[in-house]
Amino acid sequence: MRTHNIAVIPGDGIGPEVMDASLMVLAAAESAFGFTAELTQYDAGAQHYLRTGELWTSDLEERLRGHDAILFGAMGDPAVKPGILERGFILAMRKAFQQAVNLRPVKLYPGVATPIAGLTPERCDLVIVRENTEGAYVGQGSTVHAGTPNAVAVQESVNTRPGIERVVDYSFRLASSRRGKLTLCHKKNILIEAGNLWQDTVDDLSVKYPEVEVDYVHVDAMCFHLPVAPERFDVVVTDNLFGDIITDLGAVIQGGLGVAASANLNLDGSAPSMFEAIHGSAPDIAGKGWANPVGAVLSTAMCLAQLGEQEAALAIEAAAVQVLAGLPELSGPGMGTDTAGVGKEIAALVGAGLPPVAGRSVMEDLAGLKVK
Numbered sequence: 162m163r164t165h166n167i168a169v170i171p172g173d174g175i176g177p178e179v180m181d182a183s184l185m186v187l188a189a190a191e192s193a194f195g196f197t198a199e200l201t202q203y204d205a206g207a208q209h210y211l212r213t214g215e216l217w218t219s220d221l222e223e224r225l226r227g228h229d230a231i232l233f234g235a236m237g238d239p240a241v242k243p244g245i246l247e248r249g250f251i252l253a254m255r256k257a258f259q260q261a262v263n264l265r266p267v268k269l270y271p272g273v274a275t276p277i278a279g280l281t282p283e284r285c286d287l288v289i290v291r292e293n294t295e296g297a298y299v300g301q302g303s304t305v306h307a308g309t310p311n312a313v314a315v316q317e318s319v320n321t322r323p324g325i326e327r328v329v330d331y332s333f334r335l336a337s338s339r340r341g342k343l344t345l346c347h348k349k350n351i352l353i354e355a356g357n358l359w360q361d362t363v364d365d366l367s368v369k370y371p372e373v374e375v376d377y378v379h380v381d382a383m384c385f386h387l388p389v390a391p392e393r394f395d396v397v398v399t400d401n402l403f404g405d406i407i408t409d410l411g412a413v414i415q416g417g418l419g420v421a422a423s424a425n426l427n428l429d430g431s432a433p434s435m436f437e438a439i440h441g442s443a444p445d446i447a448g449k450g451w452a453n454p455v456g457a458v459l460s461t462a463m464c465l466a467q468l469g470e471q472e473a474a475l476a477i478e479a480a481a482v483q484v485l486a487g488l489p490e491l492s493g494p495g496m497g498t499d500t501a502g503v504g505k506e507i508a509a510l511v512g513a514g515l516p517p518v519a520g521r522s523v524m525e526d527l528a529g530l531k532v533k
Contacts, residue, residue, distance in 0.1 A: 163196040165468050168228040168433070172206040174442025175452040175500070176234025182454035182504025183232065183461040186477055186511060190465065193512030194473040201228070207238030207246060207442075216249035222257050226432055230464050233437035234457065238444055255293050258432035260425035261327050263291040263404060264463075265439065266523040267391065267411035270420075272486025277388050277414055284392040286520045288339070289411060290332045291404025293425055295324045298401050320355045320400070325362045327428055331530070332398035333370040338529055339395050339521050344376040346383045346399040346407065359400065383407055388414055412439055419453030419492045420485065422460040424467065424527065436464040450499030453492045455481050458507055463527055471528035475517045480510035482518050 169184070171177035187198055203221065210216055225231060231254075236246050254260070269275055269285035300317030336343040345363050349356020360377070367375050378386060380403045386393055387410055399407065412421035418440040425435040438456030446452060458481050466474035484506045489497045496503065 163470070164199060165196065165465075165470075166199045166201075166227070166229045167464070168225050168231045169200050169202045170205050170231065170233045171202065172234040172236040172442065173208060173238050174235055174444040174447040175440075176206070176236065176442055178447070178450070178452055178500045179438060179454040179457035180232065180234040182500055182507075183457045185501075185504040185508045186458050186480075187461055187465075189508035189511040190470070190473040190477055193476065194470060196470055196473070205250065206236045207241045210246065210249075211238075211240060216246070217253035217257070225254075226258070228433045229468060230433050231435040232461060232464060233435050235438070235440065235442040237442040252298060254435065255425060256299070258427050258435070259294065259429070260427050260432075260435060261292070261294055261324070262331055262424075262426040262428060263293040263408075264424040264426055264523070264527075265289045265291065265404075265408045265411065266422065267387075267408070267415055268520070268523070269391075269415045270482045270485060270518060272482070273416040273420065274491065275414055275416055280391070280414070282520065284390075285414060287391060287394040287411075288335060288396050288523060288526065289404060289408050290328060290335065290396060290398045291408060292324065292328045292399070292401050294401075295319045295321060296401030298405075318355060318402075320358055322358065322362065325359055326366065329359075329362050329366050329398055330369075331426075331428060332396050333366055333373055334530055335526055336373045336396040337370055338526060341372055342374045342376065342395040343370075344378055344394050344397045346378050346380050346397050346403055348380050348403070349377075350379065355400070363398075380407065384410060387411060408439065416485075417453075417491050418456065420455045420459070422456050422463055422523075424460070424463045426467070434464075434467055436460040436467075446493075449494075450501065451493045451496070452500045453488075453496065454500050454504050455485055455507075458504065462524060466524040466527035469528065471524060473511075474524035474528070475522060476511050476515065477507070478522060478524055479515040479518055480507045480513070483510060483515060 171180040302316040462474040462477035
């Protein structure tokens with residue numbers, strides 16, 4: 162019996178709801194595909210912080226490090242000042258576990274409504290690789306003369322050759338296994354030093370991957386091309402800040418934040434990777450059953466694929482897509498069911514032998530690109 166030791170952090174707001182739905186699906190996959198997921202739940206997030214004052218601690222880091230992977234719900238609450246949880250927990254986890262790649266598929270599934278007129282699933286099937294441990298999100302900042310008309314704020318952005326190189330190399334390997342095209346997204350005409358370092362790294366590594374076509378797009382142009390011509394892209398690699406922005410745009414194109422999944426990948430096997438839907442904690446709808454759990458369910462499938470359970474991951478994806486296509490609306494009271502109901506419907510189909518979703522699946526990508 163294959164056994165996977167998985168940490169579960171439900172978090173805040175709708176996080177526990179979508180996590181419960183995901184774990185229903187995970188249990189169905191265990192029964193259908195003959196593996197065991199040993200789950201350990203951890204209390205962390207806004208409410209834990211308000212009770213204890215704790216964010217990311219050395220004790221929690223040590224305990225989580227012993228797991229094969231981490232499933233993460235959502236984190237955030239209006240009672241906690243913005244930036245405290247994000248920097249004190251989420252960014253701290255990424256740094257401690259060197260989760261260098263944030264991998265986000267942008268795939269329009271059959272039967273899922275998109276706001277882009279005329280867009281078809283055949284035209285929208287790409288993966289965005291976001292650098293996850295550097296850039297503007299880890300640089301320090303300072304403010305002089307705060308609270309006065311003369312206030313001056315300085316915010317740093319950190320870009321290192323080793324940090325960029327490991328993400329670019331992963332992106333080339335990913336492109337080589339997909340349609341053979343890699344696009345660098347940056348703003349090198351303005352952010353000249355950082356942009357040139359990214360471009361030089363792509364150019365240098367391209368020699369190792371002659372089969373991969375290399376392209377470049379400014380980030381502002383990407384915001385135009387991605388909605389109207391997503392078929393132009395296969396694998397997009399970009400820096401931390403730009404990746405945060407364009408992946409949300411990609412989520413809208415594929416049907417909304419509720420259906421978008423992600424993986425935060427440790428590339429060398431030194432620590433667990435973390436898997437989460439890209440939506441936030443949505444405290445305004447917490448407890449109402451209005452959250453679509455499919456993003457969390459697909460993130461769980463990505464976790465299984467990374468752990469070597471490709472067949473189970475593909476089955477979960479197929480089941481989730483069939484349920485998605487039958488929903489009157491993708492979120493809110495118009496779904497025709499609630500968060501738990503969607504999870505139950507997906508779980509019931511996991512072992513039904515549904516055919517895989519057409520096109521290249523990120524589940525195949527994750528299963529094929531093992532950590533070094």
